[in-house]
Amino acid sequence: MTRSPWMWLGVLGAAALILGITGGAAAQTAEIPLTIEKNRFDPEEIRVKAGAPFVLVITNKDGAPEEFESRDLRIEKVIPAGKTLRLRMPALKAGTYSFVGEYHEKTAKGKIIAE
16 A cells, blocks of 8 residues: 555644644743842742642852752752853652851751742
8 A cells, every 4th residue: 555645744744743832841941030149049939830840040140159959859059150041840749948158057048949
């Protein structure tokens, strides 16, 4: 049995539609800006939807590196001075997750609240 070129075009079109839908869902991941400035996080409190992954976009405006550390989430990432880091976060269960700037723990504190 011979396959018509139109049939293959239909198959390719269906595949493109499926991939487009999947790609669109991934593009909707929430991005949460977080700034480090004067050895503090801004904002200090971040609210996210429980059960949904998100991306923390951390910008270090200070002249020295800072380490984003969350013992609750088991994350440690150094953000160089003047740089931005995109940190993909998993879907979190409802709760509160603290984080600090390890190099300035007394002033650089915050929390993520998943609700």
